[in-house]
Amino acid sequence: MKDLSFFEQVYAVVRLIPTGRVTTYGAIAVAVGAKKAARMVGYAMNNSHVVEPQVPAHRVVNRKGLLTGRHHFSPPELMEKLLSEEGIIIRNQQIQNFDKHFWEPIEEIRI
DNA sequence: GCGTTGACGAGGA
């Protein structure tokens, strides 16, 4: 894990997110060992569509469960569409029962 | 090497 660059670590964690689950930028930042760099997680996501294999960036939201990154999808509605396909309810660009769908990446990293 | 950039988060009002 530590041999990878910060971006690659972020991508690796995001790819571990199970279908139908979501997590936050902050949680990912903690998982890669830089909890203060939550902003960089989002910054890294900017490049997520270029990386191979592609990362499920639609399963990453901010701590409020708000789909702040949807503007970076094309079309923006795609993010909500993908999540709803996985059984997650989106309302007003926000995930309902967020804590219920929340997935803690740090627990998977430590295994 | 430096200033800017951000899909963020915590804390205070």
Added chain:
DNA sequence: GTCCTCGCCAACG
């Protein structure tokens, strides 16, 4: 609960 401000730090030009 919301809104505003500040801190954070790797990548980019």
